[in-house]
Amino acid sequence: MRVPLTWLREYVELSADVSARELASRLTLAGLEVETVDELGSDLTGPIVFGRVLEIEELTEFKKPIRFCKVDVGRANGTGEPQEIVCGARNFAEGDLVVVSLPGAELPGGFKIGARKTYGRMSAGMICSATELGLWEDHSGIVVLPEGFAETGTDAIAPLGLREDVLDIAVTPDRGYALSMRGVARDVAALYGAAFHDPAGLTVAEPTGPGHPGMIDDAKRADRLVLRGATGFDPEAPTPLWMKRRLHQSGVRPVSLAVDVTNYVMLELGQPLHAWDREKVNGPIRVRQAEAGEKLETLDHVQRSLDPDDIVIADDSGAQAIAGVMGGLHTEIGLSSSEVLVEAAHFDAMSIARASRRHQLSSEASRRFERGVDSAEQLAAATRAVELLAELGGASVESAYTVVDHGTPREPIVVKASHAGSVAGVDYPAGTSEHWLRAIGCSVEADGDLLRVTPPTWRPDITDPNDLAEEVIRFEGYENIPSIRPYGSGRGLTASQRLRRAVGRVLADTGYNEVLSYPFTSERDLDGLQLAADDARRTALRLANPLSEEEPLLRTTVLPGLFKALARNVGRGMTDVALFETGLVYRPKPGATRAPILPVDRGPGAEELALIDAALPEQPRRVGVVLTGDAERAGWWGQGRAASWADAIQAARDIARVAGVDLEAEADTHAPWHPGRCAALYVRVDGERRPVGHAGELHPRVIKAFGLPDRTAAMEIDLDGVERARTDAPAPKVSTYPVATQDVALVVDASVPVGEISAALAEGAGPLLESVRLFDVYTGEQVGQGRKSVAFALRFRAEDRTLTAEEVGAAREAAVALATERTGAVLRG
Structure with missing residues (x-):
């Protein structure tokens, strides 16, 4: 949500010395994270003034139309004489009030204005377009201002709002109210103890009769509907500059007055609206479920197949809008629409979220509805919209209107007054909770230490005592909660954790760098390892929803990830590389079946847990290393030494040493290692020799498959197997006698x-x-x-x-x- 500061100040009586950055800091500490403070127009300098076009001479000798203009800029140019400016725009005439950048000015983007000869005439300045001034995106021509907007020659920067501080707030899913100026202003007023002027606090007269007929089929999916009409609307009436400027600052593109009004009210109050061309509406407005096979062409000119779970707004001819997401093209307000019907409704948040994702259609309206909007401001929002249409577009507001209300009042939440302090671990003074809860709009009744709190309609996220506690704590300040070191209740690291840390330290100390690979692999990787068809490592679990279809299997060895990391480093110019990784591999149990899908209304039983355990793969922890290049570099100290199979075996010996285990190495043949340069690694458990891994030089075909340097060496060892071989050996005695x-x-x-x-x-x-x-x-x-x-x-x-x-x-x-x-x-x- 982008919040222009001058717009915000209309609803909060903030002190003039409160800067945008200070406000951003306070809001962030209170839970509304301000990502950036955009200082619009900070790179703009004057003189930029209002001017009146006195004369226009058409220069016809050029390939494109060029105009030589004389513009009255008062005494802003220092002489009082008309300013001579060459301009290519065609959308203004003599007598129009325009914006002029005089020599010495600098427009957004570093565009400096000077006097120069062009098209055979001297041009001293520029008549500006909205895009050049940074007002909004409009390439149709220069800005022509309404008569009486400003005096000729006066400064244009402040009246046009060319400089503005805008807060860009990252609104979390639970704070839908903050997707409106009204919601942010209320929090700001509470933080600063300032007066708050609610833009939704309109006085709405009772209807003189029913307006356009409307109905709701399912009160659980939609509980409120308001329809207000405006007649005699001028569809060609322009959107005023101040509204277009605010929409642009808020990240919304100006379109036309009717559309801009609904967007403006949505930004102001947080209630999405839809304006219909009433002459195209056939019969009553009905909020219902979509019918099977029903289709709708939405405003983005896409023909959509509706789902029976979609909520639609329909008339007698069929669906005319996907409720809360996007309107239909048939009833769109056009350049000839003079009869406007404004619709405001309150929909079930989850229904709108599902529809938005189902149609892959996220809109400003759906973003608000799926986070929760005020369930009681539909009439105020619709009234605000038709009044703006009347004020700006010459419409007449119909005194008859329709309100369909199936809403139910919110139940109070009973909470202890001290609950917020208990959650925060802070002794807040008496009355703190009542103060802040009333500040955000809650109704609070105190009964001793108990509070009966009724959350306001604009806060659907507040549903239990902890939500209330969060509101109190965030306004009191998260930064004021003391940091207290928790008392240790554990017994330190386990033996396995200590071993893993020791292994990581010894490998790092001997020159290896740790990497973390995704635990995913593919048949192509297993083929690259030159594994036989009956090799147990080819039996891998296939993911139902892999991150990448190229790696759909859970790894059965850590080597492919290490090989890819090595190839990536070598490809970036690293010639001497030694890497290691510690992680789990996944070995399916023979005959394992698919795990059952458990119910969510109870915990699993013993039989279900047994089935889950039987379906889980074995997950031994492995340590792998891979190295290439020089193990010891040459220099003035002597000859270097290339890394070899012996270094890979030594890495295994180092791991066994820190584990306190004797490791035995024996020549072996095992993929992916070179048959003549491979060692099998063994430990003894209860006197029985057990294999725990392999080390040596990789097979040339493996090196080619993974794009590795020649003579690359690697090692993989079962850390769990090494740990099982550990014994509680006594500490060695140190002899003082000579050796x-x-x-x-x-x-x-x-x-x-x-x-x-x-x-x-x-x-x-x-x-x-x-x-x-x-x-x-x-x-x-x-x-x-x-x-x-x-x-x-x-x-x-x-x-x-x-x-x-x-x-x-x-x-x-x-x-x-x-x-x-x-x-x-x-x-x-």
Whole structure:
């Protein structure tokens, strides 16, 4: 809702020193969010004055009609002589009052006015159009003002309202009253304690008889209908400048006087109106449901098929309007319409909302009706409209009119006077609730600590005690509610939450950047992963209403999202990228059925909950990484190192380390990894070795499918599986005795995994071994074809003594002996 400040001040006696920005701040704090304050005309400077056209010379020697004019601008030009101006517009004549921008003026958009020679004549200024002045959109010609509007030579900026502050309010669905000047003005008056002049407070005389006949079929869908007529209307009467200006400032395009009047009253009072050409109306006006197969051509020239759920306004010939949304073309006010019938009604908000969405037709009227309008201002709004038609268009207002009223009075809400304070946690002074509730128009009867509050008809959103509390709190000021730290009632993070945070920290510390992908995928992604037809990851849940038809499946692996994020970063010039993601995947249970649709009038029973649980997929939490480019950059410090499959495996080891779990890696073949550069990852749960993921270099076909750089590596691990392997291991004891280091070099067959050798050494060395670390792998002539030499550093330490050389040597020999027994290793000399 756009609210011009000068228009607002007509209904609220605001102090002159209240600025638009101060008002915007107060309204926002009170729950009416002002998105912007538009300072219209702030880039406009004078001199811009009123002028009278004295002479017009037609210049016919040019391709288009050009006029050389002499305009009286009084003493505004400093000389009192007529101003000579070249103009191409044709819609004015000698003697007309116009708006003139003199040299030195600047119009909206940075358009500077000067004196220059054009079409062989000197032109010192410009005769202005409405568009050039920023009044409203009109390219038909310059502005011609009515006689007596202003004196020649006087400043035009203020009388034309060229400078105006306009508040742009984002009205929430529960505050339909704020879609009107009346509603905003009432809140402003309450905030500032200023006098409020209700524009709907008209004195309406009793009808001298029934007006145009009208009826309502269903009081639940429409409960009020008012019909007022105006005869002798001049359809060619222009809309006055002040009205066109206000409509434009409010975001409504001026059309014609009859239409502009209904729009003006709607903006002023919040009640949508419809003006009919009464000569085209055939019989009584009837508010009813649409009939099956009924059609209507609306004002936007679209032929619409009506739904039986639509409310229509009809005459004897059929539907003439979709109630509360848009009128029909047949009864539209035209250039020959002199008999006007103004209709104002009150409709069910949900019915209008459904019709608007059904026909994909949102209008200024539907926006108001679906949020709720005042159910008692229809007569005032219709009366205001016909009186404006009489004042501005020469019409005569008919004293007979029709009112159909099936409305029921609102029931009072009983609430404690202290309820608002209880909700806010603030001890408001006695009488605070009564004061603010009366300020917004409620009727309040006090009975001790209880208040019987009847909400006003313009506030259909107020239905219970908490709504009343909200009104009191927002006017007292949300900013005045103290911030109190809540007392902790939880027990901190769970073990799973701590593990997830630890995993995120360790990966971030080792150079990975976290990404969050949508949990959606497609058959194309699964094909890109080179998954076999019987791969369990191909069994995915299909969404009934996906965000995109290109990704209709719930993911069964986190890798596709990571691959797409990597490709996007590489495509933007990032050559060294390491990403990780933690999230759920969705694995349907074998034989799972569709979940039942539950009733809404009760909670689900045990059997229904069991059916829902059976239909839900397994949702394990996975951690995935993907990396490419250099893991270590080259520089003055030395050679860099390219990221490889080993870094992907190390990411899994880091995750296992922060989880306190031993991870085992073993060569494997598993899509989407390269068959010769893939490792299966295992943990032990209750002594049983269980797979938890894979890591390594991606298959070249996968790299091509996702547009990734060559030699890209990735890892995916089941974090839930890692967590299940955790045990409550005691904290390690720190020994103060010295360490003894022994190196061991073993020659084994090239196919023997290093992890198997390391495990044998660790087991054979016994309890004195503190750690075993691989530091060299050698292949070459010295060890023979198909053989490799692996070297380990063994660290020994005792908790209670300094180890002797004999103890260290015996432990080393035991480690070598077991490694030799299990792997066929030979101690290298």
